[in-house]
Amino acid sequence: MLRTKIARNDKLDWDCFVRHTTWRTRNGNVLVDITQKLVNINDMRKYLWLCAVVVLYCNKLPIGDDEMNQRGGFEGQVLELQTINSFTENKKIALGTSGNLVIGKGDNYESHIILKFTFSDTSFEGLDEIKLVMRINSSFDNDTVPVGIHILTNSFTEDEATWEKRSNTAGWDSAGGDYEEQPLRNGVIIGDSMVVYFNYVELNRIKTAQGIILIPQDSGFAYLYSREGGHATTFQLVKNGEVAVYSTTGDCHVLNGPLPFYVENWIGSGIASRNFIIFNYDSTLADKRAIYGELRFTFDSFFSRLDSVEIGVKELNEHASGFDTELGPLIALKSVSVDDTICTIDIVHYVQRMIDFPDSNFGLCLYITPENYDLSTVKITDGSFRLKVGYLSPPEPRD
């Protein structure tokens, strides 16, 4: 069998859209010489009409705009509305429905976690392990927080407890929760969970107590899952390799922190702060169609363990009369990074409502949503609110 080494040589000639391929033996003899057309010009021409149709039928040229003008004079206008007033109302809301349990202290904030367990009546003898397991919510920037676990000496209502109150009708003897001074155990919140071991005596005390309370022993904040957050805190009782799990029957955190002056502009969650702003209605806007209402303001400072917070905007259904002023539906929502310095939100619905019902211009409310999820405070630079409105005269109906 004759074995001959051959080499291939391609030469592209783009002037003529052809490729010459030559196969040669080692000694240079031409074995095969092929000329291929890369593109057939005639084939290309066949599709030119298709290209023309695509170009013709896909463009958005404003041909015939004179026709549209017979339905109105369409001219975009921009106007800036002046702020009449802005102020902040706040409330230490109950945090029993939050998806998180916040513990920590620092920057004048302090937060305690209160837990309630209901154990079965069976006696727990011969247990190998008794441990409290709490899972950390890693979507927050958590610190390592040493905590003391104390016996709670007064009952609480999960959905109603705040820093000052243990229910809607009763307050704590000491703000922040009533508990035994000496901790039952100490633990450290670090990594992805906190596990604290107990003995029989301690377990029996917990069984008969109103609950337990976790008090931060150093500065820093940590976020743990609540039972509403999907990973409830549990007591795990291990006996002969079998684990009996008891989840919390009530959990919440109570929070204390700095409050704004009335005339300052804060929005906050945890300690809920709502900022109310009223803009002056300009009669130039009468019978106009608002295209956008760009609300712009700058941030003075952030306190948050999240990378970003969501700012919601609602209209007021009545004159502002405090934190619980009746609000309308959500009209805008904006996620802002804690590194942002400027925020712009389109509140065209508020502007259009102001145009349609100028006598009902009660203002709008900025807040962090949801208000009970975490502990965040955003301070807005005083006097930084700007509302720029783009509008036009609406088209006239067909006559």
Place this chain on the structure above:
Amino acid sequence: MITLLFLVLTGASVFSLGGMGEDQSVFRDDFVRRLNNAQIGFSLRPEFEILNESTDFRGLFWTNPFVFNLKIPVTSTIVASVGNQERFNQAFDTYLENDQLNVHLVSEGGVEEIYGQINNRIGTAGESGIPVAEVYFRGSYLFGGTREMWTYTISDYSIADTFVYKYLGCVFGGGVSVSILSCAFEGLGFLDMDMNNSDTALSKDLPERLSIGLHPSMNEYQIDLVYEHPFWSDSGFRSVNRFLAGIHKNSIGIAYAYNPWYIPGVTEHRLALNSRYSFKGLGFGELTVSAAIRNKNSIREIAIVPELKFVIEEIFARRKK
């Protein structure tokens, strides 16, 4: 040629933005003339539009829903008909740019018509079977709606408004043809319009319309000449003179129509070619390709409409057998 006189203009014209839209009922021929079999007709009219202003061109494509009509010879002289068609077309798609403002307007819909008609033919002339005279009366129920979507954009902000119009009305018509002369009149028409977000309802009188036609035959050629004049009571619209001239031989025909619109400033010239194909024992099909050019100031609109019509004849009678 009946088909050419049925030169129903379809479209998505940018000029439909004004008034009640594009009048689809001009040069309408309601005489049945020679008809011995029941007919069911279906038509489809896609429309290709090219808008032109200065050196800018923009294409649009539109297609109307099926048009249906049924004609039944009740007796040897009386023909009853029912059917639908679009009366006013208010469909269009256009853009406006004004400094920082962009407006995109898309409109769909229009005023539809369902009609019932009775034709009475008197006598026949020779072997052709064409009646010596014919009288008809037509009553039409008008209904429909239009949805206009206005999208305004400034900078990165965009918002849309939707206007919805609903229409209800009626119109009546009648005509007489004697030998080669035909005369038709339409009147007593009105259209009530309701608009969303508006408490007021508008009622418009539709124009009376007079059509006079001459339909002579010369050798193998059939000639159609039609003059039409509407009488608008609304001073915002024009009462214009319209003309149509057509000729056909056997199954091929050609027609030209001069159709200035009732909307001031809009003129239209249309040329149509028609061919007819018989399907033995079933009916016939027609292909009408028309090209129209419309002008208003510097805007030019070219509309190309390939109309497909399929007519089934006498299907009920054959099923009975």
